Amino acid sequence: MSIIKIREQAVKKLMVPIVGVLLVAFLVSVFVGFGSSRMHEREQAEKQPELYVAFKLDGKPVSTEEYFRQLEQTRERLREQRQPYGATQMAELKAQLIPSLVMRELVLREAERSDIKVSRRELNEEFEKLVNAQLDQYRELFFGKDAAKKTDRDLDRELKQRVQKSLRDVRREIESGIDRDALRAELMVRKFQQSVQSKVQLSDSALRDLYRTVTVRHILISSSKRPEASARKRAEEVLAKAKAGEDFAKLAREFSDDPATAAAGGLLPPIQGSQTPAGGFGAPSKEVREAALRLKKPGDISEVIQTPQGFEILKMESSKLDLPPDFDKKKEDYRKEQQKRLADETWGQVLERLRKDAKIEFVNPEFEAYWWLAQSYNPEMDARKALEKAAAAFDRHIKANPDSSVADTSYVQLARILHMQGKTKEAAALLEKGLERFEDGYVRLDLARMYDSLGQKQKALEHYRMASEVTADWMVHMQLQQVFESRFPDKALAEKSKQIVQREMERQRAMQPAPAAEEKQGGGEAPGGKKGGR
CATH class of the missing domain: 3.10.50.40 (Chitinase A; domain 3)
Incomplete structure (x- = not known):
């Protein structure tokens, strides 16, 4: 049983506001996974590169397993929270996840080349911190503001009562779900970053020069x-x-x-x-x-x-x-502040150097597409050329997966790029093709706006109406409400969207914790703990 499901059971029994579960769910560690080792990943990648290899660094394959693991984790969180996870949400998630995984691998390889080591003791200590952090989430869920005062015995009793599991059972489940190899890799990256940043030191003269x-x-x-x-x-x-x-x-x-x-x-x-x-x-x-x-x-x-x-x-x-007036008095504070800024800047320069020097051979066109999409936002890169490369890779990914849902997000991203390039007709045609394969309210909105910009008002209205019909996503309806109130007036559809948005606002207000009782000015509280007055 996952920690999220256990929390869900506890919430049902305790009637705890859902917002608490949502916040805690996002804290689930990225190290909870399949427990497979990097060696196993590389062996699989070498056997079936077309299935397992995302890209190669210096000729060595990098598996897609970590990517799919994190992608599925996020889907699971969204499902548990009853949040939408259609093509648009997944496209935005991949746009963050894939470049970060590529950079993580680049940094990890550099850490290995720099002979960064993680001892067994360091790994065990971090492992325990991770386990205890997740157990603390249970404490906060069950005991709220009194969590810090509660002992393991208290937590064990609550777990047995509310989810029919002992503290030992839950601890074992958490431990079995933590990937030690992923944790070791994270520690290596962290130690490498610390080794880079710790070299930044400022003498008195260098500190003065900064002003x-x-x-x-x-x-x-x-x-x-x-x-x-x-x-x-x-x-x-x-x-x-x-x-x-x-x-x-x-x-x-x-x-x-x-x-x-x-x-x-x-x-x-x-x-x-x-x-x-x-x-x-x-x-x-x-x-x-x-x-x-x-x-x-x-x-x-x-x-x-x-x-x-x-x-x-x-x-x-x-x-x-131009020194600050209190420079001599607070020199060490200024030194600390500037060293942190320079350390962050130095780390950013290391990341940029790794990106520039990387010999990346993409095997999976989706990884290539999202990598170049991310590079289009890099001020050091030619955005136009980066977008062209991203578009070509998204197109290859779509063509390589004609009957698979894995390419749904590529339709979304390629259409956005085409629209940015002034190819709105091609973008609209691509989204029409994509919507034959999947349904997504945000995509309907994008398509409607494209047709509106092309002067095809009837088609735009058709897709606005379809978006209203196919989705219950309140954020889509917030935009549709404005459309049906002004651009394409329709009282019934505007009211429908308004009601959906209002229900969501009420739900969010209901999930907020009740404000603490405030002391009445000059007179304390009325009997029963309530403030006086009406």
Whole structure:
């Protein structure tokens, strides 16, 4: 019996508000699974790659088993909570799950290469923490705010009374459901992250520099306009002129390939030492930012810097130190704050390096599609090209699974990409085809909006009405209520959607815990523990 089902039985007997179960259910550990080892996964992957392999890293297969395990876990949670889990919900889940699993594997491989070890003692300690954390969930469910005061004997008695199981039985069930191999992998990743972040230390001078703001001019010699060797040579020649004393602003106007700054003599916006680079259009690259902050005084000129755009040269115009008023008094607090920020930034850079350097060979087109979909949101990537790759992979996944429901989410995602690319007719046709295979209220909404944007009002109305008929999802009906009140007025359908939304709001209010009794100002409570008044 799963922990969720045991909770469900307890709730039925105790009439505990459902919200408590929903919150606790989301805390079920990701380590509860089939207990299969990574070695077993790789053996299966090698035997039947078309069924078991998601992708290969450096030629070594990575199994789909962890993916399917987590996917089924989530479906089970949604079923237990009576939440919708159609094609749209699964598409959004996969969009988060698949890239995270790929990155997890990349980090795990790097941890192994870095000789990160997890001792038996560490594994056992974490195992016990995990078991006790799940037992604590029972305590909170049964005893509420008094949970911390209750002993194992109290919990054993309640379990026997409410779910007819002893504490020992429940503990064994929890222990048997925890995958030690997955737990070991998680600990390796955690230790590797800690080893990376612990190396970030700030001296007093480095800490002060973080509160420095510098203004620099730059000259960009683009490597997209000429061969890289020619670009580097040209940059070295311009650097020699700058170091010989020629006017830097004039050199920028004459030689810089940056149209946004050349006319202004290469002047860049101020760069702050404590500001994490956000990237994006117009922002200085990480390389430029770091080189600018290495310059110490006005007039200093950098060496040639290689950046994603080509080769750049910097000259400092000004430097301003702006320390907080209480810096000396709270220096250690500021150091701790900045070290954490830099440690997080350093870890992010490690992840980005692993992503860039990864030699991933996708075997499963669905994994490839969701990986490239995630990369389209990465500011370091060309979003258009990433979406094109994602679309091609989603299309292959659909064609490879013509009679299987596993491709339902690919219809949803591919249609969204086509719509973003301005191919709304193709997107609508694809969703029509998908809806021959599955039903989904959100997809009906998307299709209706597409037809509306194409000027096909009758088809749009048809799918809005169909969405109202096929789904009880209150979030869909919240949107339908607006549609039937304004865009396509229909009092009956608007009222239907309104009633569904209102029932859900009432249900959610009923699940909220009752507010604690407040003391009456100046007079305490009325007899019976209730406040005075009407």
